Amino acid sequence: MGITFRKETFRDDFTFKNSPEHIRRFPFPFNEDAYMYAVNIEPHVVGPKGSVLENLIDVDEHYVAEMQDRALVLAEDPLRCQSLPHMTLAGWDLLELLMEQQALGYPEHFTLERNGDRWRWINRPLGIDDTFTFGDTSTLPYGPMEYITRQSQGDFCILDQRDGNLWMDAGMVTTQADWSLDFDIGMNFFEWHAPVPLAHEKGIFTRALKFLTNIQQGKPARRLNWTMTINPRLDTSPENYHKWGPDRATVTPENVGDKVHLRVELQSFWRLPRSNGIVFPIRCYLIKMDELVTQPKWARRLHRVIRDLPEELATYKGLTRYRPTLVDWLSKLDDGSPTSPGFGPD
Amino acid sequence: MSTGTTKLDVVVSDVVPVNDLVTRFHFRRRDGELLPTFSGGAHVVVEMRDGDRTRLNPYSLMGSPLDTREYTISIRRDDVGRGGSLFMHRSVKPGLEMVISYPVNLFSLDLRAKKHLMLAGGIGITPFMAQTAQLAGGGGNFELHYTCRTASLGTYADVLRERYGNRVRLYHDDREERIDLDRLLSSQPLGTHLYVCGPAGMINWVRDRAASLGWPPETVHFEHFAAPQPGAPFDVELAVSGKTIRVGEQQSLLEAIEAAGVDPPYLCRGGVCGQCETNVISSDGKFIHNDHWLSEEDHRSGCKIMPCVSRFEGKLLVLER
Ligand code: FES
Numbered sequence: 001m002g003i004t005f006r007k008e009t010f011r012d013d014f015t016f017k018n019s020p021e022h023i024r025r026f027p028f029p030f031n032e033d034a035y036m037y038a039v040n041i042e043p044h045v046v047g048p049k050g051s052v053l054e055n056l057i058d059v060d061e062h063y064v065a066e067m068q069d070r071a072l073v074l075a076e077d078p079l080r081c082q083s084l085p086h087m088t089l090a091g092w093d094l095l096e097l098l099m100e101q102q103a104l105g106y107p108e109h110f111t112l113e114r115n116g117d118r119w120r121w122i123n124r125p126l127g128i129d130d131t132f133t134f135g136d137t138s139t140l141p142y143g144p145m146e147y148i149t150r151q152s153q154g155d156f157c158i159l160d161q162r163d164g165n166l167w168m169d170a171g172m173v174t175t176q177a178d179w180s181l182d183f184d185i186g187m188n189f190f191e192w193h194a195p196v197p198l199a200h201e202k203g204i205f206t207r208a209l210k211f212l213t214n215i216q217q218g219k220p221a222r223r224l225n226w227t228m229t230i231n232p233r234l235d236t237s238p239e240n241y242h243k244w245g246p247d248r249a250t251v252t253p254e255n256v257g258d259k260v261h262l263r264v265e266l267q268s269f270w271r272l273p274r275s276n277g278i279v280f281p282i283r284c285y286l287i288k289m290d291e292l293v294t295q296p297k298w299a300r301r302l303h304r305v306i307r308d309l310p311e312e313l314a315t316y317k318g319l320t321r322y323r324p325t326l327v328d329w330l331s332k333l334d335d336g337s338p339t340s341p342g343f344g345p346d
Numbered sequence: 347m348s349t350g351t352t353k354l355d356v357v358v359s360d361v362v363p364v365n366d367l368v369t370r371f372h373f374r375r376r377d378g379e380l381l382p383t384f385s386g387g388a389h390v391v392v393e394m395r396d397g398d399r400t401r402l403n404p405y406s407l408m409g410s411p412l413d414t415r416e417y418t419i420s421i422r423r424d425d426v427g428r429g430g431s432l433f434m435h436r437s438v439k440p441g442l443e444m445v446i447s448y449p450v451n452l453f454s455l456d457l458r459a460k461k462h463l464m465l466a467g468g469i470g471i472t473p474f475m476a477q478t479a480q481l482a483g484g485g486g487n488f489e490l491h492y493t494c495r496t497a498s499l500g501t502y503a504d505v506l507r508e509r510y511g512n513r514v515r516l517y518h519d520d521r522e523e524r525i526d527l528d529r530l531l532s533s534q535p536l537g538t539h540l541y542v543c544g545p546a547g548m549i550n551w552v553r554d555r556a557a558s559l560g561w562p563p564e565t566v567h568f569e570h571f572a573a574p575q576p577g578a579p580f581d582v583e584l585a586v587s588g589k590t591i592r593v594g595e596q597q598s599l600l601e602a603i604e605a606a607g608v609d610p611p612y613l614c615r616g617g618v619c620g621q622c623e624t625n626v627i628s629s630d631g632k633f634i635h636n637d638h639w640l641s642e643e644d645h646r647s648g649c650k651i652m653p654c655v656s657r658f659e660g661k662l663l664v665l666e667r
Contacts, residue, residue, distance in 0.1 A: 086457035089484070096383075135484075162456050163564045214613065214621055217382060218352035218448040273383035274411060274480075276454040 002108040005064040016232035018291050026287045027052050027264050029226040031343045033304040044220035044268045055105030064125050066153050073174040073235050079182045081146050083170035090158045091145030093272035098148045154283035175234040175284045215271045222268040227317045229263045232286045251322035256329040257290035295345035303330035352448040368501045373417045381414040386477030387453035393445045396433045403430040406472040410479035422469040428596045450613050453569035460537030462488040467544020493517040531559050543569040574598035577657045583664040585627050599653035617655035624665050631660010
């Protein structure tokens with residue numbers, strides 16, 4: 001059967017949409033009527049059929065359009081993709097991981113043939129059929145990380161592990177929520193999370209680092225994070241703040257449903273076998289309010305979550321300007337009845 | 347999240363005596379598939395079903411990371427140890443089905459290094475077998491200095507010499523050959539990283555000399571799996587699981603906790619990875635800390651213990667497990 005890839009944009013005329021089946025598979029991040037900070041890390045194992053966890057690396061109907069958007073971002077700003085010289089081996093690790101997982105999950109779209117070091121990679125949605133020598137960078141049009149991440153949805157940070165710390169030494173980052181690879185490249189875990197003002201927060205970071213440095217091969221982990229974005233814009237980088245920042249002032253009671261998007265990041269953490277690095281894919285899912293509220297449970301619950309969100313958190317997530325308008329709009333869809341437990345729609 | 351490491355079902359495909367003390371074991375996957383890729387310096391934990399005891403010992407992978415049809419490890423027989431190496435030497439034969447962990451690397455190469463200077467002592471050669479294979483495949487710059495008691499106990503010295511020529515230097519104790527460490531360490535190009543694996547005395551010597559010659563600590567890498575030391579039996583209360591257990595003379599605290607059906611995390615079982623760290627709720631007695639993970643301050647505080655290698659002598663020990 002295969003996926004029908006949508007023709008759509010994440011900029012200018014913003015034609016991005018989710019099909020009805022994709023609305024139902026959206027990774028809605030709230031399993032109760034309030035949002036609380038939690039260390040919500042769990043093993044990254046295959047989930048239910050039809051969910052975004054059906055495969056460990058998810059490919060969906062937005063694949064082709066997202067890859068086109070990535071190419072546009074890179075053409076304007078090549079620094080969104082960087083790899084320090086010692087990270088090439090980790091790039092090959094990532095290439096293998098993504099080719100394997102995409103071919104395994106979507107054999108009708110991707111094929112990987114290996115003949116010793118001679119590999120053939122067929123990517124039908126993007127019209128690619130390349131034969132190359134695994135480990136020999138001169139046989140690919142880009143470095144291994146760039147080559148494969150131009151063909152894989154989501155951002156990718158590759159971390160080198162040494163001295164009991166993790167170093168952001170390579171990455172492909174074009175769909176981020178307001179941070180910059182060019183700024184963080186070469187930093188260690190504490191540096192890229194700095195400044196950490198409170199001692200107890202420091203404790204949290206130390207534990208998180210310990211968890212990450214202990215990620216084992218064959219045992220990836222994952223967590224969900226969320227924020228909101230005005231317009232279905234994938235590239236909300238600090239470099240482009242002048243483009244997306246002002247959007248936040250454009251929300252009106254009339255356009256909330258179309259403009260406000262819930263942005264969910266599925267982050268996973270994998271140990272890379274040859275380089276012993278860690279890769280951290282950050283897969284971004286967008287859904288506009290009009291689409292989200294087609295599931296009455298989600299509409300009711302999101303209303304309660306956003307309404308009761310502590311002020312500091314709303315500020316931190318950048319929702320302040322349009323929160324009242326959004327809550328007001330959502331309140332009309334909340335009849336006060338209870339929501340069922342769990343993330344999924346009813 | 348479940349603890350420990352992901353497991354692999356393997357069959358012993360070959361057992362090869364290497365010299366008087368060392369035997370090499372080959373493993374293949376039972377389902378005939380390739381084994382997971384690994385990186386030089388990685389180890390696997392081998393589960394040994396020895397009667398009603400289960401032993402879990404870590405061993406470095408020594409094959410080339412470029413070939414994952416099989417894994418190979420080499421084990422030195424220790425006649426006075428706790429019995430794991432004897433079990434492997436005596437009872438493990440080709441065809442035996444075993445369970446091993448996925449590879450874990452706590453001794454990985456720093457790929458930024460301009461040059462890798464490796465120092466091995468005795469059976470400490472095994473991780474370097476894989477690391478040199480990895481570097482040679484990628485054109486990496488390395489130099490290996492290997493000390494062994496006698497030429498006949500120079501495990502794989504001939505293989506290494508044949509593969510890498512004078513990039514490998516051998517030193518034999520019985521011929522009173524010694525590494526001229528200070529000269530070696532002071533003559534390295536900038537950007538060299540140092541790796542040492544061998545007996546504790548050798549590791550300490552190398553680390554000390556490197557530090558006093560001004561090598562930054564992040565350029566000095568060492569691997570030392572302290573095997574758990576035997577000692578007098580002692581009793582422990584596990585507060586969370588509500589169990590009281592006895593740690594036998596030849597058993598580690600971690601093994602005793604596992605035998606009681608509690609499943610604490612671990613990666614190295616050698617006191618270096620930090621994974622098994624456990625809080626002490628109360629105690630009356632003396633800790634015998636054998637780990638390389640906790641700080642001296644932690645050791646003195648009596649609030650933490652690494653159960654994979656450390657023991658206790660005294661009346662009362664209550665752990666948060
Ligand atoms: S298991 Fe690694 S320190 Fe105990």
